[in-house]
Amino acid sequence: MMNPLIPVVRKKQRKKTSATEKKLTPNQQNAVRLRTIYQAKLLKSNITIDLTPDDILLEQIEKANVDISSACRGGNCGACQVKKISGKTITEVEAGLSDELKQQGHILTCTTRLRSNIELDI
Secondary structure, eight states: OOOTTSOOOOOOOOOOOOTTTSOOOHHHHHHHHHHOOEEEEETTTTEEEEEOTTSOHHHHHHHTTOOOOOSSSSSSSOTTEEEEEEOOEEESOOTTSOHHHHHTTEEEGGGEEESSOEEEOO
16 A cells, blocks of 8 residues: 655656657768669660669769760759659759750759659660
8 A cells, every 4th residue: 555645756767759850960861862762764775774862873873884875074064964753952053054944854864863763864
């Protein structure tokens, strides 16, 4: 029996946090990003390339020995443009791409990184 004159001390229960609720340090975020692999499916070439979020699309296409034009490698000339059929990408510089081509889904591979699996008409 509990003595009503003696106060009961109860420990506060700490809320358990899941791994997804914890904040990741920049180094941990980088490690997760580097483990992420996206695929670029080159439809005309019938090739699929694996890329990390940090990989430049043009460099990986060239490593796969796919014939692709390139010149400036800085997004200014438009030589490396291809049509993206599906997927999410980030293109840093698009100066070499007209608004019309952008609306049609074209991207510059020299300054593009993947943010999902993609399909390209190349």
